[in-house]
Amino acid sequence: MSKVSKTYQKRTEDEMRLKEAWDGKGMIDSASLPEPVRRHLRLCGYEGRRLPVAGSVIWKESSIRFGPDKPWTSLVTKQFNSCVTPFRAAYMKTRMFGILPFEGLDLCIGGTGSMLGKLAGVINVLDEKGVEFDTSGLVTLLAEATMIPGMLLMPYISWGKAEGSTVNASMTLKGITVGGRFIFGEDGLFRIFESDDRYYANPKGGNEIRPWKVECERYDEADGIKFQSHVTASWQLPEGRYEYWRGTIERVESGSGGVLFS
Template identity: 25%
Template sequence: MNWFTGILLFGVVVVLVVAGLGLLGARRWAKATQVIHARLEALRRPARPGVYDPRDIEGLPAPVQRHFRAVLTPGQPMVTALTLEHTGQFNMSPGGEQWKPFTSHQRVVVQRPGFLWDARIAMLPGLPVRVHDSYADGRGLLHAAVLGLFPVADLEGGGELARGELMRFFAEAAWYPTALLPSQGVQWTAVDEHSANATLTDGALALTLLFRFDDAGMVRSVLAQARGRMVGQEIKMAPWEGTWSNHQRIDGMTVPLTGEVAWLLPEGRKTYWRGTVTSLAYEWST
């Protein structure tokens, strides 16, 4: 056997090993995904009332009223759950630019608030990082593993982790705008003609985000003054913002199909997620 044949055989063995590990990781990941989905469904509650009545928004700040009039249809059933798929890019570098393509599947339950973002980030051909980012039953979860087997992040619990995940659920409510209605538990306070603060409570957690609207009433951005950011093995607080665009009419509601998410750091804006919704399916109260 010459050196070339030896290298070729070694390469074949490596490919087969990686492929086998990938299949094993995919099976284990699917089981973990099913467990989280079951938690979300076990906590699911019906929406009350069952439909949107424009009288419900009387007395809200002017930009918030304009928003609901623009994005909802009178008599619109309340969203109780939805399933989304995304494509986009994720910046894997904490301090630089290392953008990698991702695809993801997301399940959201509106009452009680919860979601699971199940993503596959292509680090190298045949070497994906799988990610679970979730909020359920007042607890947050962040689990990332190469091939779904070798963890690079594994966090679960309450505190700032849970608070940060509930912030994500709240900021993404532009995809399920009936969840922002006062009848669904959200409290609004005026800021100016294009923005208002919204407060959401889930169990022991309560948080307030700043929603900014454009002239047409669409959500332009959502800002948290402080959200927990992983820096090494520590969680440090920093302002956090999601921006929305490409609003389209779907099933009687107007929702954004593209977005970006960024940390607002002293050294400047640090965008780390850019995505587009490729599939969106709603479940309704009626």
């Protein structure tokens, strides 16, 4: 097992232990959620059931583009999210230029973000930290809150009033506040998350804030619960839309526990 893979496994196991010891204090009452959010949860099948507070997102397939003019590259992706710390870890593996093995690890732990990338398991090509990665990590956690819906009840998320099918929300940790818009479709299910707070790594150099969007194009169902099954992520650049990520989720393994939704 490579160093990057070991780091992913250790961080995830550490978070799972924290989740098992967590007593659930501080969560808001689900009745205080904006109605479009509550309707989404009911439609997903959570009424009278527990909202997961941690889980593994099992990606059936995923692809990335490393620039607006670059081809799609297939990835093997592993992901674990938890609302306890909160925590997000995404491990990605592919071959650069179709030859060199590449591993990446995108982490956000309690509001501290980082990105690590290695070629052939030993050559560092990415080792990034700082406020831009802290901020972007929080935006991503907020965008994915409906994947592990116990996060919707955490006190570090603040909800605005619903405006039709759109609900504004913000997340605050370690003195950083990020915001975004949850947009629900005509069917009542969450469909789009938009934020103006995430940093884009310009291939020409530097990090700059650009409009960012996650779109959920399809839902599937397992054990009576609907889950997001096809997801894309894109940037809105001056020259146009740049979709850089797309993937299909096979299932979300959340295990036992959680908070009752009623």
